Amino acid sequence: MTNPNPYAALATDAVCGLSPYEPGMPPAELERRYGISNAVKLASNENPDPLPASVIKAMQTAVEDVTRYPDGGSFVLRDRLAAHLAVEPEQLTLGNGSNDVLVLLAETFLTPQHAAVYDEYSFVVYRLAVQAAGAEARVAPANPADHPQPLGHDLDAMRALVDEKTRLVFIANPNNPTGTWVTDEALRDFISSLPAHVIVVLDEAYFEYARDADAANAIDWLAEYPNLVVVRTFSKAYGLAGLRVGYSVSSAGIAELLNRIRQPFNVNSIAQAAAIAALEEQDWVSASVARNQVEIDRVRSGLEVLGIHCLPSRANFLLAHCGADAAECHDYLLHQGVIVRPVANYGLPEYLRISIGTGAENTRLLEALAGFRNS
Numbered sequence: 500m501t502n503p504n505p506y507a508a509l510a511t512d513a514v515c516g517l518s519p520y521e522p523g524m525p526p527a528e529l530e531r532r533y534g535i536s537n538a539v540k541l542a543s544n545e546n547p548d549p550l551p552a553s554v555i556k557a558m559q560t561a562v563e564d565v566t567r568y569p570d571g572g573s574f575v576l577r578d579r580l581a582a583h584l585a586v587e588p589e590q591l592t593l594g595n596g597s598n599d600v601l602v603l604l605a606e607t608f609l610t611p612q613h614a615a616v617y618d619e620y621s622f623v624v625y626r627l628a629v630q631a632a633g634a635e636a637r638v639a640p641a642n643p644a645d646h647p648q649p650l651g652h653d654l655d656a657m658r659a660l661v662d663e664k665t666r667l668v669f670i671a672n673p674n675n676p677t678g679t680w681v682t683d684e685a686l687r688d689f690i691s692s693l694p695a696h697v698i699v700v701l702d703e704a705y706f707e708y709a710r711d712a713d714a715a716n717a718i719d720w721l722a723e724y725p726n727l728v729v730v731r732t733f734s735k736a737y738g739l740a741g742l743r744v745g746y747s748v749s750s751a752g753i754a755e756l757l758n759r760i761r762q763p764f765n766v767n768s769i770a771q772a773a774a775i776a777a778l779e780e781q782d783w784v785s786a787s788v789a790r791n792q793v794e795i796d797r798v799r800s801g802l803e804v805l806g807i808h809c810l811p812s813r814a815n816f817l818l819a820h821c822g823a824d825a826a827e828c829h830d831y832l833l834h835q836g837v838i839v840r841p842v843a844n845y846g847l848p849e850y851l852r853i854s855i856g857t858g859a860e861n862t863r864l865l866e867a868l869a870g871f872r873n874s
């Protein structure tokens with residue numbers, strides 16, 4: 500493979516081996532490319548609902564102060580978040596999105612002498628963070644397609660890759676891009692089985708969507724498992740993807756290490772203000788989650804009618820099995836102004852990941868897919 504970039508020879512091996520994250524296409528780009536208007540984006544698992552007025556107001560107020568640096572310790576946000584989660588503020592590490600926290604974990608605990616474990620179909624940022632740290636990536640095979648959690652995490656396979664060199668294990672629950680989940684019992688057994696030098700990074704980006712009445716809260720397990728780090732975000736159910744605020748909850752010891760290398764002002768002042776206001780809007784979050792449940796069922800049945808089967812999902816997206824013409828289907832949808840996410844880069848060329856949008860957006864998607872089927 501020839502590398503046309505003359506500076507590549509100067510870069511670290513870790514960086515030379517990286518291919519960058521491919522974000523979902525912004526609607527404006529699609530509109531420029533194909534000369535269409537009213538494109539809808541169902542590609543990045545954002546919350547499509549309009550934000551509560553209180554959150555908009557908080558951002559507008561914060562705008563007035565952007566000549567000043569933000570509060571580097573995010574004092575008020577940490578305090579409110581700690582109260583909301585019933586933990587101590589010292590257990591929190593705030594990030595510029597939870598992506599930032601995932602990278603901090605890799606930078607803190609991984610070196611070229613160490614290894615990290617993740618699933619073959621899990622969130623690509625794990626791979627990027629591990630590779631950037633120059634550490635060994637151990638990729639566990641996922642469940643087979645006929646498993647009750649098809650293509651989901653196989654915790655036994657992950658456990659088999661853990662040894663003295665292993666420092667981090669990444670688990671997304673529910674997982675992106677599959678939407679699948681692991682049971683509380685299986686997760687606890689897995690964490691209990693690990694040696695103390697292995698830190699479990701439990702990525703719960705879709706926690707609010709996954710919640711059902713009898714589900715456990717992994718934050719309650721922290722006292723029992725000091726090597727557990729729970730990572731969550733304001734990007735999904737809280738609707739603040741564009742502002743970049745995420746966090747981890749861990750033992751105070753782990754948080755203290757992460758905070759040593761965190762950039763001093765990694766969460767900007769508008770993001771802090773919006774997250775503080777959003778925490779007060781739990782009814783809005785619940786209503787949004789309830790609307791997602793109704794719509795995800797409707798989209799799933801609509802796809803089923805078209806002969807497209809989706810994996811089980813406890814998140815705000817579906818992984819749809821489109822078969823050999825998934826790429827063609829993706830292209831057709833783009834021409835109809837509907838942006839979904841191809842997942843060939845995840846090793847899933849026959850699937851498309853479809854985020855649940857507003858009712859009208861989901862109807863656009865179903866109509867466009869029906870058009871593809873009849874084309």
Ligand SMILES: *Cc1c(COP(=O)(O)O)cnc(C)c1O
Pocket residue numbers: 544595596597598599622671674675702704731732733734735740743744745
């Ligand atoms: C969306 C997502 C995140 C959140 O990323 P942010 O940086 O907080 O926006 C983290 N993990 C998974 C599995 C995700 O799907």
